Amino acid sequence: MLKRFPFSPILGWSVSRFDTFSFCKRKYYYTYYGKFDREFPIAKITQLKNLTTEALSIGSLAHDVIEAILKRLQKSTDVIDETRMKGFVKAQVQKYMLDKVFSEVYYKEREEIDEAYIIDSVFKAVMIFVKSERFEWIRQLPDTSKQQWIIEPDGYGETRIKTDRGDLKAYCKVDFMLPDGKDIYILDWKTGKADEFKHRKQLIGYSLFASFHFENKFDRIIPILAYLKDGYSEVVPQISEMDIENFKSDMIGDIRAMQNMNVDIENNTPVAKNEFTLTESEGKCKYCEFRELCGRN
Template sequence: MKYIKKFNYTSILGWSASRYDRFSNCKRQYFYDYYPKFDKDTPLEKIRFLKSLTSRDLETGNIVHDIIRDMFKRYQKSTKPLNKDRFFKYSYYITENYCSSKAFFEHHYNSEIILVPQIYAKVKNILENFINSSRFTWIEKNAFSKSSEWIIEPEGFGETRINDLKAFCKVDFLFPVADKIYIMDWKTGKPNQKKHSKQLTGYALWANYHFGKKIGDILPIIVYLYPQYDEKSVEINDCSLTEFAKTVATETQDMYGYLTDIEKNIPKDKKEFPLNDNKFLCKYCSYKEICPGCRR
């Protein structure tokens, strides 16, 4: 496969599935996430700290992603069978390290004690689901011969272009088998096939843009790792790609509507980003300490 294309830096915002999810869920939370330096009321350091808050579920996902990443990078150096004892010792070390170095939402707001063994129990369960799956065995059998061509959480943010619009679509794991390219995306939370299919369609277009591979030869797969292993293939055709490109254009324009300068990505005043009336979202919002909407 060819090298990933590089882009010169531009200030203009780029679409991503996660960015638009945040935008559509809560405009004020979106402001804090993406435009903290424009807040005139709260010190930048405070906003950045609140943004950095993780949670038990979120950190479990981060840990699993990074361990699977490291495992496959190890396979790029050696195809020796996985030593499960060493693998799970390493997994516990990573869990312990991450939990000790992060600030947790549950502790910050509720003074809850974060217990590493509790988080690791779920991490271990998820990893066992994966390495005991028939898909993992299939990867060992069919993909190892081209491990040098694997793309595993590439550096940067997965920048690409969708109908000339800037977009970010960062893949978890991309690898060739025969004349096909497989894209797998690990999910440790609740299944949401509609949302995740949208994300994987973006990844397929990323692969098409950077490597020139025909869309029909790109096979995106959503991998649900908990509570048991399950996967869903994302069907892509010319019609769905056309609709996806239209969606990206529409959603990009929606986000542009909250800017005073599109090219420089400068937002309107914070008050133009409305507060959310959804108390469920406010309950779990990292910014509820500073957001008047969460305190109503």
């Protein structure tokens, strides 16, 4: 069982929050402080924030289908029928697309999204996993392990990272944690291309997440990146004490930088919007969901 925390408004660190902050301060403002904006209605900001892309959709749907497969595995180890799986993927994609607006269509880069391409891509990623040795290993784990699996836990992965500045609030959303004896494995599916630096940082976060939530319950925490693009491959990074210390000191610096944009740190109230400057690298704007608001579309 994961620990729970009472609500606190202070900002929490996450890889994606700091990525957005580093990408563009104005994008960071619209993503996290839209309700403070007086220039545009919150409904417009939320609509843009909720835009998806083809690549994001493929990743999200592959996660959803793998979650369903793992939940099924907890009850049955029967072989997965490919035709039925394709039907299941198709139904999931069609349901997902009913209420999603794609950035590519919204910004008129394309007339429509190719549903068949998304179905094929999700199915391919899922079957790469299902045919992997890792899947077979998971399938054969004993019931004692299966009963303890934590699959796409609810919420945003809130945790605390213990540092010499105290326990800092952070979010590390894990895909799948499975205990096996005195070890706990953390698996993170990736349908996009490998980005070892960024993904390694995520995995260190996951390790700290597990050590906080399961204090001393396991001898070893083994985080694994599982890549599902163009064949199955894994990265199992060795994480040293030095990596963890560096991670924590980077995190403290990231939090300090983000809190510099707070007028009230405890309540996470932002400074004035004009201090969240537009990126000078206008090339980045063509990938940004908020470009309509900045007049950069």
